Amino acid sequence: MTARSGSRRRLLTIGHSYCVGLNRRLPHELARAGGWDVTAAGPARFRGDFGWHTLQPAADEACAVVPVPVHFGRRIHAMLYGRALAGLLAEPWDLVHCWEEPYVAAAAQIARWTTPEVPLVLATFQNIAKQYPPPFNWLERYSMHRADAVIAFGRTAADVLTERGVERGSLAVIPPGVDVTVFRPDEARRAATLGRLGWSEGTPVVGFLGRLVAEKGVELFTKMLDRVTTPWRALVVGSGPLEGIVARWSRRYGDRVRMVSTALHDEVPAYLNAMDVLCAPSQTTPRWREQFGRMLIEAFASGVAVIASTSGEIPYVVGRAGLLVPEDDLVRWQQAIEMLTTDRSRRLAFARLGRERAETAYAWPVVARQHLDFFERVIGMRARLAS
Numbered sequence: 001m002t003a004r005s006g007s008r009r010r011l012l013t014i015g016h017s018y019c020v021g022l023n024r025r026l027p028h029e030l031a032r033a034g035g036w037d038v039t040a041a042g043p044a045r046f047r048g049d050f051g052w053h054t055l056q057p058a059a060d061e062a063c064a065v066v067p068v069p070v071h072f073g074r075r076i077h078a079m080l081y082g083r084a085l086a087g088l089l090a091e092p093w094d095l096v097h098c099w100e101e102p103y104v105a106a107a108a109q110i111a112r113w114t115t116p117e118v119p120l121v122l123a124t125f126q127n128i129a130k131q132y133p134p135p136f137n138w139l140e141r142y143s144m145h146r147a148d149a150v151i152a153f154g155r156t157a158a159d160v161l162t163e164r165g166v167e168r169g170s171l172a173v174i175p176p177g178v179d180v181t182v183f184r185p186d187e188a189r190r191a192a193t194l195g196r197l198g199w200s201e202g203t204p205v206v207g208f209l210g211r212l213v214a215e216k217g218v219e220l221f222t223k224m225l226d227r228v229t230t231p232w233r234a235l236v237v238g239s240g241p242l243e244g245i246v247a248r249w250s251r252r253y254g255d256r257v258r259m260v261s262t263a264l265h266d267e268v269p270a271y272l273n274a275m276d277v278l279c280a281p282s283q284t285t286p287r288w289r290e291q292f293g294r295m296l297i298e299a300f301a302s303g304v305a306v307i308a309s310t311s312g313e314i315p316y317v318v319g320r321a322g323l324l325v326p327e328d329d330l331v332r333w334q335q336a337i338e339m340l341t342t343d344r345s346r347r348l349a350f351a352r353l354g355r356e357r358a359e360t361a362y363a364w365p366v367v368a369r370q371h372l373d374f375f376e377r378v379i380g381m382r383a384r385l386a387s
Contacts, residue, residue, distance in 0.1 A: 009036045010092065011375065014085070014110055015099030016076055018042030019053045022265055024065065025177060026099075029368035031063040036372065038063035041088060043081070046073035077104050077136065089113045095375050097121045102147070103132050103140035111146035119148040119382045121375065125291040127156035127312055129163055149378045151371070154292055154313035170381070172374040175317070177367035178297040180358050183269050185303030185351070190273040197258045197274065203231045204341040207275035207304070209268070209295040212240030212261075215288050217281030217309065217327075222249045224281070224333040230342050232256070237263050237271045272302040276347060277340050282311040283327055290314050296322070297362040300354035305347045307336045321357040322350055 011030065017023040019042045027040035044067035045054045057065040069082040089096065089110070096114045100107040102122050114120045122143060132140060144150075149170040152158035158173045194200060206225065210216045219242065225234055234253070236246055239261040250257035263271060272278070278299040282290040289312030296317050299306050306322030308314045315324055323340070325332045340347045360366065 009094040009375075009379075011036050011038045011095055011097060012041065012088065012091075012093045013038065013097040013099060014041045014081075014106075016043050016046055016079065016106065017099065018065070019044075019046055019055045019067075020048070021056070021058060024061070024063075025179060025364050026368060026371070027065075028062040029177070029364045030371060033365070033368050033372055039066060039088075040064070041066040041068050041085060043070040043073060043079065044068055046070060046076065046079060048076075072105075079104070079106050080109055081106060085110070086113045089115065093118050095119045095121060095379060097123070097371075097375070098143075098147075099123045101126060102143040102150075103136045105139060107143045108139040111143045114146070119375075119378045120146055121149045121151060121378055122147045123151040123153065124157055124161070125153045127154060127160055127289060127291050128287065129160050130287075148382060149374070151374065155316045156289070156313045157291070170378070172370070172377075174367060174370045174374065175362055176292060176294060176297070177364035178294075178301045178358055178362045180301045180363045182266075183272065183298050183301035183358070185355065186269075186273050189270050193270045193274040197235070198255065199233060199258075199274075203233050203256075204276040204347075205233045205235050205274055206337060206341065207235045207237065207272070207278045208280075209237045209272065209278060209299070210280070212236075212238050212242040212246055214242065215283050215285055216240075217283045218242055218246055220281045220283065220328065220330070220333070221279055222246060224279075224330055224337060227330060227334040228337050228341075230338045232337070232341055234258070235271065235275055236260070237268070268298065269302060272299055272304055275299070275302075275304050277337065278304045278306050279333075279337070280306065280308040280314065281325075281327070281333065282309050282314060284311045293317055297358055300362070301358035303351040303355050305340050305350040306354055307333070307340065319357060321353040 013027050018040050027038050031038040040063050042055050055067040068085045071080045072078045096118055098107055098110045101124055152173050155173055208221045212218050234257045237260045250259055280293055292313050308318050308322055309327040310324055311327055323336050325336050
């Protein structure tokens with residue numbers, strides 16, 4: 001059953017990421033845009049990359065927030081929502097938005113429990129045409145068959161969907177968003193962060209932000225800095241299995257390198273402010289290529305010049321707002337770093353371009369408006385089919 005004609009539209013958006021308050025910006029902005037009553041549902045408790053998370057609605061939530069008990073909360077691919085979600089889905093909605101990858105168990109469960117008369121929109125980052133083993137291939141097939149439309153978080157993900165037969169009319173390319181008020185150029189925050197790191201203004205800081213894994217290119221990052229002949233300092237923010245390798249490398253340079261492996265998400269803006277250049281040397285593998293690169297838009301918003309590889313979605317994210325370098329071309333990486341660390345005017349020009357791109361393409365209100373416009377289109381498509 002859909003909501004009554006003439007009333008405000010009712011949207012239910014569901015995703016495991018909503019368990020973390022910082023990840024509820026999309027439903028907040030959807031609600032603030034006006035015209036929709038928005039409810040966000042997520043696991044009451046589940047285990048993420050950094051431990052257990054508990055959904056705790058805050059007093060200032062812009063949308064309704066519903067914690068739902070789950071089963072198998074340790075494994076996101078197998079996680080299932082409890083029957084409370086079935087009851088929530090039985091309410092009158094104008095559209096249900098599922099922010100779970102189509103091949104996971106929760107997505108198929110949501111597809112099964114969504115009332116047939118209500119449009120269902122899925123979302124995906126997957127930009128490689130993977131052949132999942134049973135039962136995940138069956139779950140994906142079921143979810144996609146039920147869905148009215150799909151949001152791809154990038155052009156490379158959209159290409160995979162069209163290769164699998166999804167019609168362009170039921171597909172939208174919408175990026176993730178960034179908070180351009182939290183991530184912003186801030187000289188006072190920069191000075192304070194440099195001070196905590198034991199540095200002062202002067203030698204440019206080249207940064208890496210992300211998981212310390214092979215596909216994110218952190219080893220390439222160390223190798224390219226080994227080749228750079230102009231003055232530099234390096235700030236590595238992240239953790240992962242290659243942390244020991246990076247730590248051993250950093251000891252060769254003493255005070256020129258700082259590693260931060262325990263940064264909380266709300267500390268990331270300050271560390272970005274300390275950087276003059278962010279390097280994103282993601283490396284394509286047979287099973288992975290960069291799906292988006294959230295650190296890119298966070299750096300843009302922070303006014304940090306960006307040098308990035310050409311892996312996956314990165315060229316579309318960066319556009320002309322940063323320098324693109326072939327993934328494993330150490331000479332080109334060296335040249336790019338030397339150019340931006342020595343040419344302050346060019347570095348600042350890229351910083352301005354990045355900030356402008358963040359404000360016009362990736363700010364949360366912009367991204368939310370794109371979602372709502374697409375949801376209206378999907379509702380219209382369903383209405384035309386029913387008439």
